[in-house]
Amino acid sequence: MKHTLIKDLLNSTKTLHEVTAKGWVRTFRNNQFIALNDGSTIHNIQCVVDFENTAEATLKRITTGTSVAVTGELVESRGSGQKYEIQVTKLEILGDSDPEKFPMQPKKHSLEFLRENAHLRIRTNTFGAIMRVRSALSFAVHQYFQQKGFYYVNTPIITGSDAEGAGEMFRVTALPFENTPKNEDGTINFKEDFFGRETNLTVSGQLEGEAYAMALGQIYTFGPTFRAENSNTSRHLAEFWMIEPEVAFNDLADNMDLAEDFIKYVIKYAVENCSDDLKFLETRLLDEEKQKPLAERSEMALLEKLSFVLDNNFKRVSYTEAIDILKDSTPNKKKKFQYLIEEWGADLQSEHERFLVEKHFKCPVILFDYPAKIKAFYMRLNENTEPGKETVRAMDILFPGIGEIVGGSQREERLDVLIEKMKTLGIHEEELWWYLDTRRFGSAVHSGFGLGFERLVLFVTGMTNIRDVIPFPRTPQNAEF
């Protein structure tokens, strides 16, 4: 008999004479009550087993993790907490789960233990909820851009370019480490490699995205990006997913509007479509924070925090204003910052961003017009700045508890200014000949940004370690599974 998803059974509008459910046993109480989960929802369906007419040997095999098929009547539940339950008439064990060996027993496991069992942690309520929310957020990303007439573009993962400078890159090669082909001068002969040149994993699809925006108008990417940086923190991954929209004819103000509207749309989508999972994650977070001293607990519960973001404008603050605020701030005067802010031009550290977002403004903040010196070569140089205080039309969006979630800019559309900037930084024109072509032929004002998808998932789920919001995290010394 065809089975029905547990989500659909629990959402049924009436009792049903005969239904079949298939899933994994979460708990089995009193030799009678199976809490069955099939991943379609965080909720289990209670399956009431006729234990008097079921073989003892079968009952013994019903343990946490066992896969079963149950058939029976969908009736109103006499127990509390669920509307319907299944009065089981037929029970089939599909796959056993030795309780002595199955690691995911119904008790509290440390997140670190669960990371070591990333293939099984998805069978817990917490990770089921996180990954369903992640899936909903992914879809919201596509739906938002497609409804607005943006085209999805797959920029290359393997790239011959290393000029983008967003971070350290991984090498991709088919050459052997032993007897590597060499040139006459003893250097490695990359002509013999698969692509006939040195290749790396992409750190950003932006430059290729720009080329596409200069033809399709409005595009977005959503794909994996990589950093070979030895950052063993709760905010960094060596492999993560990034969303990069790029829009022809948008200036920096349009870019900020787009980013804010986009972020609110996807959060709203999750709030509206994942309420059960988010309620569970909210409770989980409250429980977790009970262990912490009062001062370290969140001021708002998870759903309240999400509503707050939806209901309030992001605060737009120029870098120059931000520096003034930071210079005058108590932690700066009392020398509590690790990096004291002494003058205009300083790069902002995580501690400064957190102060601005969490202490000063207490809301998401868009910082813009950064010093040219601390930002990338492709960002649009502002006119009429004081010498030594040149700024670019960059923007970063900072979120409470997360830090930078978006980095973007209006792009330098003027060929001569761009070439001059590249020269200063030692980036060879020949290497980016095709990128420069976009400024040679029908150049135009355009803007875009990158949003680190896992940071968004962190924010929406209330998790605190980025390794817990991607199925199989890749970090220094870890590529298991």
Add this chain to the structure above:
Amino acid sequence: MKHTLIKDLLNSTKTLHEVTAKGWVRTFRNNQFIALNDGSTIHNIQCVVDFENTAEATLKRITTGTSVAVTGELVESRGSGQKYEIQVTKLEILGDSDPEKFPMQPKKHSLEFLRENAHLRIRTNTFGAIMRVRSALSFAVHQYFQQKGFYYVNTPIITGSDAEGAGEMFRVTALPFENTPKNEDGTINFKEDFFGRETNLTVSGQLEGEAYAMALGQIYTFGPTFRAENSNTSRHLAEFWMIEPEVAFNDLADNMDLAEDFIKYVIKYAVENCSDDLKFLETRLLDEEKQKPLAERSEMALLEKLSFVLDNNFKRVSYTEAIDILKDSTPNKKKKFQYLIEEWGADLQSEHERFLVEKHFKCPVILFDYPAKIKAFYMRLNENTEPGKETVRAMDILFPGIGEIVGGSQREERLDVLIEKMKTLGIHEEELWWYLDTRRFGSAVHSGFGLGFERLVLFVTGMTNIRDVIPFPRTPQNAEF
């Protein structure tokens, strides 16, 4: 003034007093008529320039590829072929395009020339159409699965596993080629590499997808996959995008149903949402085929071919039946096949698949129940087969002109059978300990498949070289851009 997308101007329900459009000049006729395109649609909007009151120098700068902003009245067009045009009152040149240098002149370019200019080919009608269709198909993939309650899972791109065996892999490393760290026995010390082990680019997310399906029930992946194979053909890429659904409790028949329903849904979505682009591509294909001898031309025009797939059931044929058909076929008897089919067990080559699909059945074909020996270790072994004629519950979907577009199977859910199979093939249990855990704890029947996204885009767009349906193709000796 805010500009409006050309798509929206052309779809306007009334004339408008003042509108602004921004885009790139496709052609400029009689010093008066600009055909302007902004990528939002394949159609240009005609902009009528008041040439008597426009400076000669400005008019000279309006050439193919130039980026301009035009403001004026949206009026009913007196010319044929368009409903509306803009009577320009204000014209601004945003970015010049030197006609001596801009490679995308309004004439016929070879596809090979366009590949060498992958950053600019998107400014042609053909590639604009292809990439808009590609984007629509991507969205249809997500919409189909999300509506059916599947969860999107991002399986890892960098993997420590090389046991999947779908093909040759690229190495990912942060180790240098010079002075590579070595163990005492002279081998490379991968403990010193970024991940502390050898790592590669994924060839498939299936195994990780299975682990997720055994908890979330219904999942799909959609991400880049890689093959380090020196296949310089029109059907292979070193980097391509793959869609891999995996469903708990589905058997092979369910799997075939899902694949067929899915493919029809996404094709239907493209037909309904990309009619202008598909009509253009249909005409393009007809023109191209005029160069060919009659016998080599397609029997159906593009849209007719797509309708045919939507309206007909895919033919389901067992491997054994297919072998009988092939053995008795004219090309086999006349020794026209390069690889003659002599006995059961032979691996099917592209020539055989094409014969079955294009000559014999003349419709999409699902081949199933392949000999165990020619298929992967994780496929479900059929019971009750003759010794020496063991089969597995594999399925391949073959499309006319494309060949294999889907490969899938019911998975081997029995731990002992799976381990035995791995032993035979020399795959170490320790390497796939986590995959075996999915069979150790609550194992269940489950199935899935992989669909090569670019092959689908090829089929829907009627293009014939896979390098023309991905923005920046990666092939042997080519990783430009």
